[in-house]
Amino acid sequence: MANSKYEYVKSFEQPDILLQNVWIVVRIDGRSFHKFTTKHDYAKPNDDRGLSLMNRAALEVCKEFPDIVIAFGESDEYSFVLKKSCNLFERRSSKISSSIVSYFTSQFVYRWKEYFGDHELKYPPTFDSRCVLYPTDENIKDYLSWRQADTHINNLYNTCYWALVLKAGKTPIEAENELRGTFSDGKNEMLFSRFNINYNNLPAEYRKGSVIFKKMVQETNEENGVTKSKKRLIIEHVDIISEKFWKEYPDILGSK
Ligand code: DGT
Ligand code: MG
Numbered sequence: 001m002a003n004s005k006y007e008y009v010k011s012f013e014q015p016d017i018l019l020q021n022v023w024i025v026v027r028i029d030g031r032s033f034h035k036f037t038t039k040h041d042y043a044k045p046n047d048d049r050g051l052s053l054m055n056r057a058a059l060e061v062c063k064e065f066p067d068i069v070i071a072f073g074e075s076d077e078y079s080f081v082l083k084k085s086c087n088l089f090e091r092r093s094s095k096i097s098s099s100i101v102s103y104f105t106s107q108f109v110y111r112w113k114e115y116f117g118d119h120e121l122k123y124p125p126t127f128d129s130r131c132v133l134y135p136t137d138e139n140i141k142d143y144l145s146w147r148q149a150d151t152h153i154n155n156l157y158n159t160c161y162w163a164l165v166l167k168a169g170k171t172p173i174e175a176e177n178e179l180r181g182t183f184s185d186g187k188n189e190m191l192f193s194r195f196n197i198n199y200n201n202l203p204a205e206y207r208k209g210s211v212i213f214k215k216m217v218q219e220t221n222e223e224n225g226v227t228k229s230k231k232r233l234i235i236e237h238v239d240i241i242s243e244k245f246w247k248e249y250p251d252i253l254g255s256k
């Protein structure tokens with residue numbers, strides 16, 4: 001029914017088209033995951049099932065939205081970088097961020113059993129999301145470096161905190177007090193001398209988070225033996241702060 005008397009209400013909608021030709025980051029983050037991870041008995045400080053489920057949901061998002069050139073995840077958050085030329089939903093901000101977070105959340109719930117088995121999902125989790133724009137390659141690399149530096153800082157702190165609480169029998173307050181004002185060196189030393197933990201030997205996933213991107217891989221057809229190079233989505237726990245990564249994979253930011 002065209003032109004009903006109600007149609008004027010459409011004009012109340014505010015446009016939210018994102019600027020052209022800039023990187024779009026959609027960052028999603030678990031809502032009240034302090035509570036969610038506690039209620040679901042996540043291992044402290046890192047739960048491999050939880051991290052793998054986050055990675056799987058993010059991988060499915062990358063498959064569903066091919067404009068994503070790289071994604072970075074840690075803890076209860078994931079950042080998806082959409083290419084500058086992306087024209088998904090005519091670059092409408094809320095449509096992009098809501099579609100991505102909705103798909104991520106449904107994948108998280110849909111695949112819960114694959115990672116947690118009989119450990120029941122007790123209530124439906126929520127994730128929030130937002131779009132942030134970064135104009136230059138430098139800006140987007142700095143954004144990703146910011147998240148990866150955050151992963152390291154939080155993981156080092158959390159590893160010390162939980163060693164003090166779970167292994168040294170400290171109360172949460174005592175552990176917090178002991179860590180207040182300490183620097184990286186002191187925390188590394190504490191882990192090594194008191195808990196026999198060499199921080200650098202902890203899994204890279206805990207220290208560096210997870211990076212999803214498309215990589216050229218050689219694949220051999222089993223039937224005819226022909227080898228072809230194909231672009232495949234992969235998850236690696238690599239350093240993206242140093243230039244080495246960006247030099248090794250120039251296509252990520254260079255892709256048109
Ligand atoms: P928000 O985001 O403001 O709604 O509140 P939260 O509670 O989600 O806080 P946030 O996002 O700053 O921090 C993530 C929380 O999730 C933090 O309490 C630690 C927890 N978390 C994430 N991954 C793990 C894990 O693998 N194991 C455990 N034990 N906790 C985790
Ligand atoms: Mg959260």
Ligand code: MG
Nearest residue numbers: 029030031032
């Ligand atoms: Mg928060």
Ligand code: MG
Nearest residue numbers: 029075076077
């Ligand atoms: Mg978070």
Ligand code: MG
Nearest residue numbers: 089095098099
């Ligand atoms: Mg519709």
